[in-house]
């Protein structure tokens with residue numbers, strides 16, 4: 001086996017050979033990284049952070065009662081963290097020093113993985129830190145684990161690995177934020193492994209500063225009867241691409257992916273999801289919505305692959321998109337690859353504007369045209385957020401999301 | 417005068433639906449409009465409430481001395497016009513009570529009155545829900561979301577009770593109601609009858625008029641008011657249908 005230095009060198013070579021993905025790659029057809037160098041320079045991967053101090057209190061979710069793991073500009077911040085004693089946690093940087101063979105496992109680049117791309121290889125080579133977490137068999141975390149990745153621009157490369165033992169239960173909230181005004185980039189891979197009967201509720205909040213690029217990936221591997229729920233919100237950044245790769249490896253595994261993007265201005269938000277039903281009797285549910293205003297561009301690609309032996313697969317996918325302006329656009333594509341007959345797969349896509357009858361109804365009750373629009377937009381998006389467990393997290397996302405849309409005047413009221 | 421409609425012509429997609437409506441409604445009056453399917457009754461109520469997609473080609477609608485057709489739908493609502501829809505739309509995710517609070521306070525603001533605070537508003541809502549015997553659980557649901565046909569109609573009357581309009585148009589609010597619900601809705605409407613409030617009820621059934629006594633009954637057919645009478649006209653229609661009205665009008 002390669003040692004860690006060799007492995008990172010090899011990953012870097014792999015990245016250099018292929019270069020950044022381009023719009024000629026089928027999976028990157030709509031997401032153009034060609035401006036990355038223009039924005040960050042030829043060595044976009046090693047730009048220093050700006051001088052702006054990271055204001056943790058201003059960026060974090062208020063009133064969230066949770067354990068916390070804090071990363072600032074790609075490095076673990078022990079002083080700002082509060083780690084539960086019931087889990088095993090090591091920052092990736094320490095793991096690379098102390099147990100390099102373990103670190104190798106986490107950062108190893110796997111060219112065969114679905115939705116593989118050269119950014120992942122670059123991330124393998126460059127990852128400076130991340131959270132390495134093991135939650136023991138039968139262990140139930142009493143509070144959410146809040147992993148906060150904050151930056152003041154520059155290049156950040158993070159890799160996090162979380163393992164849940166048999167019948168372990170946890171809730172994890174990952175948040176990516178910054179409060180600087182310069183261009184920057186975050187690459188991040190979160191690898192999750194759920195052993196038999198494990199349950200994970202995963203909230204992922206992409207709220208990067210307005211000029212940040214965010215290239216993220218979530219890999220989930222699930223064993224028998226495990227259950228994974230994702231609440232993914234994409235609100236921030238200039239360009240954001242997140243790939244969710246879910247592998248249902250053993251019977252009885254369940255995956256729920258909920259996603260919301262709210263984009264305005266010239267934001268570009270791309271979500272690719274890939275669910276592999278590799279075993280019989282697994283369930284997957286996918287529900288993604290986008291609200292696009294200004295000249296925002298959204299991309300949703302939801303691919304579901306049902307393997308030959310994966311009988312009694314039960315899969316449903318829905319993607320609904322609301323375009324608030326004429327210049328906003330969405331490219332959405334569900335893809336099903338099914339290699340056996342004994343499956344239930346449903347999918348539906350809608351792209352549209354606000355419903356005229358609903359608008360008229362609201363106006364006839366005395367709401368101004370603008371208020372009626374806001375209320376319907378809010379209702380559309382909130383359908384996804386209503387599935388979140390914690391009210392304070394939901395409020396936080398709602399505020400961030402709707403602050404971007406024209407004058408939502410009475411958010412508190414609408415929240416009821 | 418509450419409402420004065422003169423020679424109103426309106427088309428949809430170039431097809432003329434209203435072909436010269438004349439209608440005058442005094443303050444405090446209750447008028448019933450009856451007429452065959454497709455004759456233009458809902459079109460008339462939509463034009464009064466200000467829905468898009470109708471082109472008024474001739475005529476005028478004057479409400480409390482104002483040119484109603486020049487006003488936005490929400491301005492009409494602020495001025496006290498209310499339409500109980502024939503087919504109320506479902507709006508999942510928009511809370512029933514929140515919508516009403518926004519509506520009530522928007523109207524109050526535009527009338528220069530003080531907005532109701534949360535407590536005052538809840539008190540109003542509870543009182544009105546009781547009036548139309550609407551279960552409290554409906555208050556916290558999405559607007560009409562998953563409501564049965566009859567529940568939607570009852571919710572419309574509940575909204576009317578909360579918004580306290582000056583001119584209420586009830587478009588077939590009685591259709592789809594069971595006997596008890598009809599009685600309750602009628603009670604709600606009767607409680608709202610007042611010297612400064614006028615009501616237009618569109619209905620197919622004489623039965624409703626047993627519960628809510630109209631001052632005037634009109635027959636709207638083929639885009640025109642063909643006949644106007646008192647409550648006995650409704651009984652006659654129930655017995656004989658509409659053909660004789662048409663024949664009489666053409667004679």
Ligand SMILES: Nc1ncnc2c1ncn2[C@@H]1O[C@H](COP(=O)(O)OP(=O)(O)OP(=O)(O)O)[C@@H](O)[C@H]1O
Pocket residue numbers: 428429433451452453454455456457458459460469502
């Ligand atoms: N948007 C539209 N496009 C085309 N035709 C329309 C539209 N709206 C109404 N119409 C037509 O106008 C006519 C009158 O419709 P309206 O709904 O006013 O009838 P109504 O008297 O309310 O009938 P009902 O008793 O069945 O409710 C009908 O022939 C209908 O098909």
Ligand SMILES: [Mg+2]
Pocket residue numbers: 457458459502587588
């Ligand atoms: Mg009708």
